[in-house]
Amino acid sequence: MSVGIERFSSGGPWEERFGYSRAVRAGDLLFVAGTTAVDEDGVVRGIGDAAAQTAFVLDRIEAALAAAGASLEHVVQTRMFITDVSRAEEVGRVHGERFGAHPPASAVVEVSALLDPRMLVEVEAVAYLGT
Numbered sequence: 001m002s003v004g005i006e007r008f009s010s011g012g013p014w015e016e017r018f019g020y021s022r023a024v025r026a027g028d029l030l031f032v033a034g035t036t037a038v039d040e041d042g043v044v045r046g047i048g049d050a051a052a053q054t055a056f057v058l059d060r061i062e063a064a065l066a067a068a069g070a071s072l073e074h075v076v077q078t079r080m081f082i083t084d085v086s087r088a089e090e091v092g093r094v095h096g097e098r099f100g101a102h103p104p105a106s107a108v109v110e111v112s113a114l115l116d117p118r119m120l121v122e123v124e125a126v127a128y129l130g131t
Contacts, residue, residue, distance in 0.1 A: 004026060005024065005025065006068070007024050007025075008021060008023040008025070008068055011040060012040065022035075022064045023065070023068055027130075029127070029129070030070055030128075031124075031125075032061050032065065032124060032125040032127070033124060034079075034081070034122045034123070034124040035124065035125075036114060036115070036119045036122045037053035037057055044118040048118075049120075050082070050087040050091050050121055053120050053121050054090070054094040054121050055094050057122070057123045058072075061075075061125050068127075068129075069129070070127045072098060072102065074128060074129055075104045076105060076127060076128045077105045077106065077125065078095065078104050078106045078124065079106070079107050079109065079123065080108045080123050081110075081114070081122040082108060082120060082121050083112070083120050084110070084120065087120065088108050091108065091121050095123075104125070104126075
C-alpha cells in the first residue's frame with residue numbers, strides 16, 4: 001500500500017479484470033469509481049428503469065463510502081453518465097432525493113454507451129473526509 005493511500009474493493013466482476021478499486025482514499029479525499037447497476041453476481045438490475053438503476057447505483061456508492069468510514073453527506077461531487085439524456089429527470093430526481101440537504105456539485109453527461117447496453121446510468125463520486 002502506498003503511504004496515505006487506501007484502496008477498497010467490493011468484489012465486483014470487473015474490478016480485478018480491469019485493474020481498479022471500487023474506492024480509493026488519498027488523504028482527506030475518497031474517490032468512488034464509476035458505478036453501474038450490476039450486482040455482485042454480475043447481473044444488471046433495474047433493466048429499462050433509469051430511476052431504479054440510479055437508486056441501485058447510489059446504494060452501491062453508499063456501501064463503498066461506508067467501507068471507508070464515510071456517508072453520502074461527505075460527497076462533494078458526482079458525475080452521472082446516462083445513455084439517453086431524455087431520462088435525465090428520472091436520474092436527477094433519485095439523485096436529489098438521496099442527497100437531500102447535502103447536494104454535491106454534479107454533472108450529467110450523455111454517453112453513447114456503457115459496458116452493457118442494458119445499463120442506463122453510471123455514477124462516480126468524490127467525498128471529502130477532512131474536518
